Amino acid sequence: MAPEGLWLIGAGGHGKVAVAAARAAGRHVEGVFDDHPAARGQSLLGAPVTSPVPLGPRAGEIHVAVGSNAARERIVAARDSWNWVSIRHPSAWIDASALIGSGVLICAGAIIQAGATVGDHAIINTGAIVEHDCRIGDYCHIAPGVALAGTVTVGEGAFVGIGSCVTPGITIGAWATVGAGAVVIRDVPPGATVVGNPARGLAKSSPALA
Numbered sequence: 001m002a003p004e005g006l007w008l009i010g011a012g013g014h015g016k017v018a019v020a021a022a023r024a025a026g027r028h029v030e031g032v033f034d035d036h037p038a039a040r041g042q043s044l045l046g047a048p049v050t051s052p053v054p055l056g057p058r059a060g061e062i063h064v065a066v067g068s069n070a071a072r073e074r075i076v077a078a079r080d081s082w083n084w085v086s087i088r089h090p091s092a093w094i095d096a097s098a099l100i101g102s103g104v105l106i107c108a109g110a111i112i113q114a115g116a117t118v119g120d121h122a123i124i125n126t127g128a129i130v131e132h133d134c135r136i137g138d139y140c141h142i143a144p145g146v147a148l149a150g151t152v153t154v155g156e157g158a159f160v161g162i163g164s165c166v167t168p169g170i171t172i173g174a175w176a177t178v179g180a181g182a183v184v185i186r187d188v189p190p191g192a193t194v195v196g197n198p199a200r201g202l203a204k205s206s207p208a209l210a
Helices: 013-024 069-077
Strands: 006-009 029-033 047-050 061-064 193-195
Touching: 006 013, 013 029, 061 069
Parallel strands: 006 029, 006 061, 029 047
Antiparallel strands: none
8 A cells, every 4th residue: 555645646747736736735745656667766846756657546645647638537547446636726716615526736826716616637727717607527627827707617528728718608518629829709519629719610621632
């Protein structure tokens, strides 16, 4: 069994952000698991890195610090009995009426307003704004500087890119992607990718001429 305390999964750049947020919140990071063989014996901001990520039962608290939504889902699905915990940077503001799931990372300067719900293993990244009554699904990533107006719904696994804005009442479908800086004024279908101002779906390439 692993030692008691907070362990992270993921020794990349997003892992650095999670380590820093945990420490700012007064948590001691025991170590970091990462599947990449080159990570073994390294450290992440001074936290020792162990490879590979174990599969058996673990003691203590675990957080998946991986930026890829699909990768977080795979990691958690293979280890559903683990004690997944959320990390909240102390500079984030979260209304008392907001509901935050397990395994969530809420980064520095983020704002989560009244009545909002954030699903399990979602990321609310640096300076993101989640306004009143928004619904953020499991495994979503709300990137730095995103602004979600009131009553926006973001489906499971969707990625909302850096600096994008979403107007009130919009629904972004499961596993959709909103490009950086997009302005979303219409619903986004599940699995779609939209970019631009106003946000539109990416044009599909034409078939090669015979």
